[in-house]
Amino acid sequence: MPVLLSEEHQIRQPEDVVLVRQAVRQKAVELGFNLVDQTKLVTAASELARNTLQYGGGGTLRLESLVDGLRRGLRLTFADEGPGIADIEQAMRDGFSTAGGLGLGLSGARRLSNEFHIDSRPGEGTRISITRWR
Amino acid sequence: MLTEIVAHDEAALLQRWIDNQFNASGFRPDRIGRAELQENSTQFLSSFRRALNSGATDIQGADWAGVRHILDGLSSARAEQGFSPTETATFIFSLKQPLFERARALYANDPARLAEATWEISQVLDKLGLYTAEVFQRGREAVIVRQQQEMLELSTPVVTLWDGILALPLIGTLDSARTQVVMESLLQRIVDSGAAIAIIDITGVPTVDTLTAQHLLKTVAAARLMGADCIISGIRPQIAQTIVHLGVELGSVVTKATLADAFSVALHRAGLAVVQKQAARRKPPADPDRESEGNEA
Ligand SMILES: Nc1ncnc2c1ncn2[C@@H]1O[C@H](COP(=O)(O)OP(=O)(O)OP(=O)(O)O)[C@@H](O)[C@H]1O
Ligand SMILES: [Mg+2]
Numbered sequence: 001m002p003v004l005l006s007e008e009h010q011i012r013q014p015e016d017v018v019l020v021r022q023a024v025r026q027k028a029v030e031l032g033f034n035l036v037d038q039t040k041l042v043t044a045a046s047e048l049a050r051n052t053l054q055y056g057g058g059g060t061l062r063l064e065s066l067v068d069g070l071r072r073g074l075r076l077t078f079a080d081e082g083p084g085i086a087d088i089e090q091a092m093r094d095g096f097s098t099a100g101g102l103g104l105g106l107s108g109a110r111r112l113s114n115e116f117h118i119d120s121r122p123g124e125g126t127r128i129s130i131t132r133w134r
Numbered sequence: 135m136l137t138e139i140v141a142h143d144e145a146a147l148l149q150r151w152i153d154n155q156f157n158a159s160g161f162r163p164d165r166i167g168r169a170e171l172q173e174n175s176t177q178f179l180s181s182f183r184r185a186l187n188s189g190a191t192d193i194q195g196a197d198w199a200g201v202r203h204i205l206d207g208l209s210s211a212r213a214e215q216g217f218s219p220t221e222t223a224t225f226i227f228s229l230k231q232p233l234f235e236r237a238r239a240l241y242a243n244d245p246a247r248l249a250e251a252t253w254e255i256s257q258v259l260d261k262l263g264l265y266t267a268e269v270f271q272r273g274r275e276a277v278i279v280r281q282q283q284e285m286l287e288l289s290t291p292v293v294t295l296w297d298g299i300l301a302l303p304l305i306g307t308l309d310s311a312r313t314q315v316v317m318e319s320l321l322q323r324i325v326d327s328g329a330a331i332a333i334i335d336i337t338g339v340p341t342v343d344t345l346t347a348q349h350l351l352k353t354v355a356a357a358r359l360m361g362a363d364c365i366i367s368g369i370r371p372q373i374a375q376t377i378v379h380l381g382v383e384l385g386s387v388v389t390k391a392t393l394a395d396a397f398s399v400a401l402h403r404a405g406l407a408v409v410q411k412q413a414a415r416r417k418p419p420a421d422p423d424r425e426s427e428g429n430e431a
Contacts, residue, residue, distance in 0.1 A: 015275075015278075021307075021340075021341055025340075036375055036376075038372075039372040039376045040375075040379065042340075042341055043342070043343050043376045043380060046343040047380075050343075050345065094381050101344060101348065102344045102347065102348050102382065104381045104382060105344050107381060108344060108379065108381050108382075111380070112376065112379050112380065
């Protein structure tokens with residue numbers, strides 16, 4: 001599937017989560033997503049960026065604009081080289097948190113996206129990619 | 135060779151350069167005065183000449199420390215003054231033209247030397263321009279972070295809407311360390327004032343994610359323990375839809391679309407009502423000064 005444009009952002013400190021949200025919002029506006037979809041994308045990005053920082057020890061976000069026939073989409077890929085997730089199914093469960101959080105970040109991000117892929121191995125890091133189409 | 139070009143009548147070179155900066159498109163006389171520009175340029179040029187004299191070409195080296203120091207100061211000052219990176223790098227790039235002109239005049243009869251001089255000028259000014267842009271970028275990121283922090287600090291006023299009714303209009307991002315402080319100040323005001331109802335208005339919060347929601351829920355729970363009920367207002371339609379997908383349950387928390395709706399619920403709970411003036415005219419109220427705001431039921 002053709003990728004029109006791609007850019008990368010570092011996620012190293014709490015301020016970067018704010019910058020990630022701003023970048024995703026801007027891209028979503030450029031691609032013509034409506035306000036509800038923009039909000040969904042930005043919120044999902046906020047969850048995954050914070051996880052990248054909080055559990056992954058920092059990492060990167062790659063932003064890609066996609067074209068599939070007449071459809072336009074935005075794909076966000078978060079990657080870190082942190083401890084990874086041993087039990088993905090458990091981590092994806094609503095309410096599961098190892099940090100006293102609401103435990104809704106991962107599962108919520110999946111519900112807010114059209115496509116969700118997670119790839120994580122203990123000791124190797126985590127890579128999560130979400131896509132939303134308009 | 136560059137040394138020769140720069141050292142030759144430095145005062146005239148300075149003048150040409152400053153004029154060039156003034157005439158550059160995108161120059162902002164509203165943001166920077168001629169005196170400041172003159173000072174920056176004079177300092178830079180003498181440092182630049184000294185660095186060239188040293189013979190060192192690595193602008194990251196010790197001999198160029200003076201030049202870098204001036205560019206550091208200039209870049210961060212201009213980031214603060216609201217210049218763009220391009221406008222800021224123009225400081226350096228506008229020196230090219232006068233240097234080229236000089237090289238042409240000095241080496242008119244020696245094309246090989248002229249070519250070499252042109253190359254040298256471009257090399258060093260491009261490096262310095264790039265350096266300026268990088269420092270500028272770092273400076274601007276610092277400005278953004280600071281502005282965000284200032285936003286949060288500005289956005290913490292707890293206002294008393296009525297006896298026993300507080301409002302906390304939140305503006306900005308709600309996931310930083312500041313949030314804790316904001317919420318604590320609300321709780322403190324509840325204790326101090328003995329308020330029974332607190333309205334947390336999130337109209338100015340751009341994103342509500344799980345961390346934001348958790349902060350809100352914790353505050354509501356803590357307020358409840360102190361005998362105050364919270365109402366969350368300003369939940370825009372797109373935020374409402376997103377929260378539902380996220381799976382956040384606001385449970386028993388009362389939510390309202392607008393601060394006005396929340397205030398009216400709060401008044402009702404406090405046993406107060408807002409009545410219209412016409413109604414009041416038909417039946418004159420005891421205290422005319424308060425007729426439009428509300429009367430004790
Ligand atoms: N990038 C990651 N690397 C390692 N572990 C992770 C990563 N992302 C998530 N996890 C694990 O998965 C758990 C669930 O994540 P999720 O985002 O759903 O909830 P949470 O972060 O605990 O709370 P919140 O609801 O505030 O997001 C986390 O508690 C953490 O243990
Ligand atoms: Mg999370």
